Amino acid sequence: MTVLAAVFLLSVPAKAQVTPFMQAVAEAAASDPGIAAFYRANGYKPIWTGKGNKDRNRRSALLKALKNADDHALPVASYNTELLKANLRRITSKREPGKAEVEMSRIFLKYARDLQTGILTPSRVDSEIVRAVPLRDRTKLLMAFTKSNPTKFLRGLPPKAPEYARLLKAKVAMEKQLGRGGWGPTVPARSLKPGQSGSTVVALRNRLIAMGYMKRSASQSYDAAMQAAVQQFQLAHGLAADGVAGAGTMTEINRQIEERLPSVLVAIERERWMNLPRGKRHIWVNLTDFTATVVDNEKVTFRTRSVIGKNTADRRSPEFSDIMEYMEINPNWNVPRSISVKEYLPGMIASGGGSAGHLQLIDGRGRVVSRSSVNWAAYSARNFPYDLRQPPSRGNALGLVKFMFPNRHNIYLHDTPAKNLFAREVRAFSHGCIRLNDPFDFAYKLLAKQESDPVNYFQSILKSGRNTRVPLDEHVPVHLVYRTAFTDAKGRVHYRRDVYGRDAKIFNALRKAGVELRALRG
Incomplete structure (x- = not known):
């Protein structure tokens, strides 16, 4: 037994029996002060691995939430749910439930931290992001969870800001579009302007329709409807809204959805960093x-x-x-x-x-x-x-x-x-x-x-x-x-240039943490 575990067990009432489960919990939690304080306060009782309905409901709610973590652009694989379930099935000694108990609390706290206040520490990604992230107290979080309906508690973890919900909706829509093949072929022209017609104009029309800036049309000319659609695209990308698909506008039109989706994922992470009034x-x-x-x-x-x-x-x-x-x-x-x-x-x-x-x-x-x-x-x-x-x-x-x-x-x-x-x-x-x-x-x-x-x-x-x-x-x-992707009140996503290269750094860090681009099919 470690010295810390021994100290923790001194808090157990003298008349209470120190069981192998309690000892295992104390030892497994010794390296995590927040978890250790929680179990010390609750008398080393289980909240996940007990045989009652409350523990069963907590396990079920957490495993379901972890399974759907990528809905929030979280790193599903990092929660090791399959290993956790395998360990729960293979329990053979009186100590192993204690280890599993603490591991579930660790996973719960990691998930809660990731969802509430972000996966990354901003300043470690870029020293010029000096934002103070509003981290929650780990012990209090566990205590609040045990006193709440587990499903409702987990659903209440994400940021409440309307922008977060709109970004999640945009993310799903883009993932579905990616599953359908993205926005289709790029436009094979350096620039186009009103009055022109032909195959390149048709390609521009199809691209604008796929992106949601233009209603379905059979027109083969750069008409007023297409000019208005180009203007809407330009406004959404911080470009001069003249309705002419010049070289700069065409470059942005031809960016693939795989280039835009990372900006949305980064914006979601940034929203979590600002999960405060x-x-x-x-x-x-x-x-x-x-x-x-x-x-x-x-x-x-x-x-x-x-x-x-x-x-x-x-x-x-x-x-x-x-x-x-x-x-x-x-x-x-x-x-x-x-x-x-x-x-x-x-x-x-x-x-x-x-x-x-x-x-x-x-x-x-x-x-x-x-x-x-x-x-x-x-x-x-x-x-x-x-x-x-x-x-x-x-x-x-x-x-x-x-x-x-x-x-x-x-x-x-x-x-x-x-x-x-x-x-x-x-x-x-x-x-x-x-x-x-x-x-x-x-x-x-x-x-x-x-x-x-x-x-x-x-x-x-x-x-x-x-x-x-x-x-x-x-x-x-x-x-x-610093938002290269943000929404308006109607939910349309606006994009801006990554002028300092910060979002590229953040997306690379998110990928290293296990976040993946997802294509939804069907």
Whole structure:
């Protein structure tokens, strides 16, 4: 007997007999504190392997749930159900039920964890996914299960968010389509436009019908119905919706269902990572969609285009959730140290302090230092003692307002003078923070909760030119997410580019964990 098992068995009442089953449970659970605590609390009694109806119902409910785990894009093989059933059938000693008992609890907890909060640990897949997954307490989970109807309890484990249910429905539909051969032949043309006809247009028509963007038709020309279908496809894929199947649109149309289904499976896993209340009002920034939205009671009430971090190691926008506490009108831009020494300091040293004149030098006491008093030749990136700051102005890198949810990543939402970038289809240009196309309207939306005239209130502060912090009376949750597949209220799946390659990493990790693409036939 291990030392830990012996310690656990000390909790058994003196008058109670320590049976081989109890001893086996204590030994098997010794390496798992959560399970050990549960059995210690319940007196080492069985919840799976007993002969009564309650234990039988729990076993049956769990085995049925595990059998259908791939409905939720979970790794069925990892639960070893066949081995578990074989071990239950081969019990020959008084100790073996104890081992089987603990093994069933382990499998139950693995399944519950996978289904509730995800199979993977996000940061282990990509260090820039710094999301805190809301893991459940293992001991409490077992206790709650034993006090509940097992079938209802297991059915209640998945996320309740409507998006999760819609993604599961889309997954099944795509698996059935895959079982029928997918979306059919690709379109053998680089591009097509309204007014054209012929075999390639027929191929495009058939492809759009198979994908669900067009009703059945015998038309062989690129007519108004096909143009509308192409526009719907473009809107669902983040493309300019001009109704012309240009080279970019055709590339996306010709992607096979086997390329799209992984995005849905990854989105399902990502939903599990966020299985927690998001806030009746919250801000949802989908990095791959290049949008920021305000969501009230699960409905989008405001939307604006965004620019996200450039796809380089030191600029990619991370994924996390936090709480927006205030906005800053006429902000200073306190230049991050990395930008100061990499992008500005070399030119300042070379010019004797003449370059980057829009930036102030700030000493350790927060005082502005005259450039003429600095011996520039004495400094390098290693020993430069000053911070750089850009005071409020229309040319300020943060524009005229920023929205703060203080975090260790120094990420926030803000205005920008570089308005031309919002016209781009792919908008990954920043140093990591999120730039907004309509920051004033975004501010008005937030202030409307606490000001009777949010526009005039905001504009009066703006016109003062003074750096002003405006607290939000009600703090707002902010979620920076990365969804290459997401649904709308009608259930249609929208797809976006994997701009940082994160979803490819996640899908590879899911496959290693045992998740498989599934084709449903019949």
